[in-house]
Amino acid sequence: MAEPLLALDGVHTHIAQYHILQGVDLAVPAGGVTVILGRNGAGKTTTLRTIMGLWQASGGTIRFDGADITSLDTPAIARRGIAYVPENMGIFTDLTVRENMVLAAVDGPMDSGRLDWIFSLFPPLRTFWEMPAGNLSGGQKQMLSVARAVIEPRRLILVDEPTKGLAPAIIKAMTAALAELARTDTTILLVEQNFAMAKSLGQTVSVMDDGRIVHSGAMAELAGDAALQERLMGLSLETHQ
Incomplete structure (x- = not known):
């Protein structure tokens, strides 16, 4: 088997007195989308x-x-080629969409061809290019957050719950954009509570519980086994379509 692009081996994380990660083992293969559920x-x-x-x-x-x-x-x-899209989006609301993108392009001026590609994924960003980012809708802010992460080519992008609180039409657009991104050389590690989106995007999946990975495998296997879903997460993916 090929070596994973990203591998966590027995990772622990303490935050103040709290022991949050308790020996996480995680392998993210190069290419496509790996989903973390839990x-x-x-x-x-x-x-x-x-x-x-x-x-x-x-x-x-x-x-x-x-x-x-x-x-x-x-x-x-x-600098090694990893980008992060946090759950709180991490955009600068007082700056325009353009200024947010300029700040994210740390290696120099934005490539016009790549910018056009991003606009094809997220058309509202072109429309509101000179508008303060704080004036965007929640879905448009999420688009900007992802766009900032990929304004330069990335080997790996970590995306934390990109559809949280979004309307169904925006979720559909976000799902399509991430699927298109996954067809490039960018690998995606996605945390997502929308199980329909997770199933449609993910090739591999890991399930977390109490600070550990309790299951890893093919998304198709988990999606097709309601009993396994119930055992691992206490629910069935089919009830969340």
């Missing part, structure tokens, strides 16, 4: 933030493209 509070967001260096792992190792990145700081991790 109940609220299982440790999914903490896993993404630990990978990104926003919270320091207190044990275990994180390897990206074969290199140990466990002790690197966030800027160094980003």
Whole structure:
């Protein structure tokens, strides 16, 4: 088997007195979408933030493209080609859409061809290019958050619940955009509570519970086994279509 693009081996994370991640083992193959599922509070967001260096792992190792990145700081991790779309979107509301994108293009001026590609994924960003980002709708802000993460080519993008609180039409557009992104050289690690979206996008899936990975495998296997879904998450994906 090919070496995974990203691998967590026995990763622990403490936040103050709380032991959140308790030996996470996770393998993310290169290409496509890997989804992390689990109940609220299982440790999914903490896993993404630990990978990104926003919270320091207190044990275990994180390897990206074969290199140990466990002790690197966030800027160094980003320079290796990893981007993060947080649940709170992380945009600058007082700046225009254009200014948000300029700040994200750390390697220099934005490539016009790549910008046109992003506009094809998220047409409202072209429409509101000179508008303050704070004036955008929730769905448009989420589009901007993803667009900022991919204004430059990335090997891996970590996306935390991109459809939370969005209308069905916006969820459909976001799902299509992430599917298109996954057809490029960018690998996606997605935390998502919308199980219909997760099933449609994911090739592989890991389920978290109480700070550990309790199941990993093909998304098709999990999606087709209601008893396994019930055992792992206490619900059936089919009830969340």
